[in-house]
Amino acid sequence: MITFSRPAKALVFGTTGQLGIELARRAPRGVEVVALGKDAADLRKPASCADIIASADADIVINAAAYTAVDAAENDRETAHAVNAEAPGAMARAAAARRVPFLHVSTDYVFDGAGSRPWREDDPVAPLGAYGETKLAGERVVMEASGEHVILRTAWVFSAHGRNFVKSMLRLGAERDVLSIVDDQRGGPTPAADIAHALWTVAQALHGGGGQSGIYHFAGAPTVSWADFADAIFAEARLPRRPHVRRIPTSEFPTPARRPSNSALDCSRIRAAYGIEQPDWRAGLAQVISELEEGR
Numbered sequence: 001m002i003t004f005s006r007p008a009k010a011l012v013f014g015t016t017g018q019l020g021i022e023l024a025r026r027a028p029r030g031v032e033v034v035a036l037g038k039d040a041a042d043l044r045k046p047a048s049c050a051d052i053i054a055s056a057d058a059d060i061v062i063n064a065a066a067y068t069a070v071d072a073a074e075n076d077r078e079t080a081h082a083v084n085a086e087a088p089g090a091m092a093r094a095a096a097a098r099r100v101p102f103l104h105v106s107t108d109y110v111f112d113g114a115g116s117r118p119w120r121e122d123d124p125v126a127p128l129g130a131y132g133e134t135k136l137a138g139e140r141v142v143m144e145a146s147g148e149h150v151i152l153r154t155a156w157v158f159s160a161h162g163r164n165f166v167k168s169m170l171r172l173g174a175e176r177d178v179l180s181i182v183d184d185q186r187g188g189p190t191p192a193a194d195i196a197h198a199l200w201t202v203a204q205a206l207h208g209g210g211g212q213s214g215i216y217h218f219a220g221a222p223t224v225s226w227a228d229f230a231d232a233i234f235a236e237a238r239l240p241r242r243p244h245v246r247r248i249p250t251s252e253f254p255t256p257a258r259r260p261s262n263s264a265l266d267c268s269r270i271r272a273a274y275g276i277e278q279p280d281w282r283a284g285l286a287q288v289i290s291e292l293e294e295g296r
């Protein structure tokens with residue numbers, strides 16, 4: 001468990017999502033967490049989120065809220081832009097005015113997925129869809145606020161809560177003998193618990209006066225395809241019968257939003273700056289599945 005050397009008050013936006021839940025569970029010693037759900041802070045109203053920061057007397061602000069429905073965003077760009085870009089911008093400016101660090105989360109979907117080399121933080125961005133575009137716009141306004149900030153780009157997040165690929169596979173796997181899963185999109189599945197730990201580590205460093213602002217990549221290892229990930233899920237889960245994963249190309253699984261083929265993130269910068277290692281997602285997967293099976 002992380003311990004802060006001086007007491008701190010952390011304002012966390014987002015309580016019901018994968019990351020919001022894990023941030024609350026892993027709150028470091030010495031940190032008072034004030035977590036705000038949509039009822040208390042609606043990111044569709046950026047100015048009201050900024051007002052909360054302006055009057056909160058917090059030492060650190062973490063944004064775990066976002067519009068994450070990748071396909072729905074294609075037809076709901078305005079809402080996605082308000083939540084993923086305008087609100088984080090307003091929040092970052094309010095935090096900067098109070099000289100408080102702002103921690104924000106972004107995505108591998110800012111990249112177009114070309115090539116096979118893991119993406120570095122300063123590689124060219126070119127999102128393929130509305131979700132990625134609005135998240136990229138969010139990164140830019142957070143940086144332009146010019147306060148102390150860390151933007152953690154992560155990928156393929158999973159946990160026992162919320163909507164994610166692991167839970168989708170367990171649900172579909174209980175219903176079908178064969179699942180067709182894309183095998184030509186590769187990335188690093190990332191346990192939400194490990195992202196929470198990384199963010200609290202960064203928060204501790206910034207609060208203690210160390211730590212460098214900027215964008216950092218943080219995703220699980222090893223890099224796999226969605227089909228590989230599905231196989232690993234079925235190997236770990238205790239389903240009555242193990243479904244067969246049929247490996248298909250993306251062309252056989254049409255979706256409203258395009259996804260990157262290569263989503264792998266090079267995570268060396270955060271190791272150098274903060275000593276944060278890439279987690280092995282297989283350990284996190286075992287934990288998430290046992291948490292889900294205990295809950296049954």
Ligand SMILES: NC(=O)C1=CN([C@@H]2O[C@H](COP(=O)(O)OP(=O)(O)OC[C@H]3O[C@@H](n4cnc5c(N)ncnc54)[C@H](OP(=O)(O)O)[C@@H]3O)[C@@H](O)[C@H]2O)C=CC1
Nearest residue numbers: 016017018019042043044065066068105107154156157162
């Ligand atoms: N999920 C993934 O695979 C990935 C996620 N990310 C990023 O990581 C971060 C955390 O994602 P994750 O925890 O998985 O997301 P979830 O979809 O699990 O949770 C999103 C959270 O945002 C909240 N939210 C949505 N709209 C609003 C709004 N208008 N006002 C206030 N709160 C709102 C939701 O609240 P409610 O439930 O009430 O709607 C929920 O608490 C995000 O920045 C996301 O873009 C990056 C890469 C991959």
Ligand SMILES: Cc1cn([C@H]2C[C@H](O)[C@@H](COP(=O)(O)OP(=O)(O)O[C@H]3O[C@@H](C)C(=O)[C@@H](O)[C@H]3O)O2)c(=O)[nH]c1=O
Nearest residue numbers: 068070107108155156157164165180181182226253259
């Ligand atoms: C359910 C299903 C999905 N798929 C494919 C579709 C897609 O390419 C891939 C994963 O599906 P999902 O809907 O979970 O993926 P998606 O919602 O695109 O997940 C993304 O969410 C956002 C928020 C991010 O930031 C990304 O990092 C990424 O995690 O698997 C199949 O091939 N077969 C299936 O039966």
Ligand SMILES: [Mg+2]
Nearest residue numbers: 068069070163
């Ligand atoms: Mg999805």
